[in-house]
Amino acid sequence: MVKALLASIIAFSFAAVAENNSINGTVQSRCIISTDTEGTYGNPNAYTLTTSTSDGGVLAVTRFDVTLADAYYAQITAPSEFSSSPALPDVVTWTGDTEVQAVSDATGMADYETNKVEFNMTDKYDLTATGSTWFKTSSVATMGGDKAFPGGSYTALVVAECIAQ
């Protein structure tokens, strides 16, 4: 009898301290830009820096996640200057390109690469399907007059933009 009474007291005391704790969230359309891989320049000869894997470089990979179809453009611009570098002895010539590397929806995103618009170093993609798209960007910097790149650190920026339509 006493045990039963104690048990019911304990049960009621637990019931008294129990509270509801809610987790709130809002679902809305969004675009997320993720840097999957930062590119690295290989240095196959004295006057070239390249992200080509065969020359020891690494391509920059950027991922775009969209949760609403036909709502965004992805615009990716390969570097056309160094954001930081030592003093350079001559003019640098730049080439670069962006391509779709992988998609999460092989059917809905199949035409992204063929339908892209290119102007100068910028590639513009119409994100017509929801999901993730990985873009790989290559970059080559060549020093003018076959002069050597001075020793030091070099950084160039890939600009990845997600613009609402």
Add this chain to the structure above:
Amino acid sequence: MKKFIILLMIVGAVRAHEMVPTYPTWETTYVDGVLKTTMELFNKRDDVEYYEIGVFDEAFWPIPFVTTYKVLKVKYLSHVDVDIYIKKEDKDKAMYICSKSKIKKEEVIRTAVSSRICSKFKKDL
């Protein structure tokens, strides 16, 4: 291919830049002739601490605006709400609000990714 995508999703979930809403709207304020909107930034890039905010017209020319800081400190994995104010007369010109990551100078030979997300004021909203 599936394994490759899953691997990329796991690896790639590390560094991301996010801004909502996609289609903001202007609200009136208690100051006559001034409109306000609020944007939410989320920083999931551990290599970026600062984001620059800008308001632009259709051709991406800058529109004057006021906010607490134009370059905001957004700690890794934190959300920041930004109130942006413009003059009522600029309402029809303002089309985009963009946030752009500010990259630090580092001692490596690499390409860094500067991310920019632009939300749009839809005229029919």
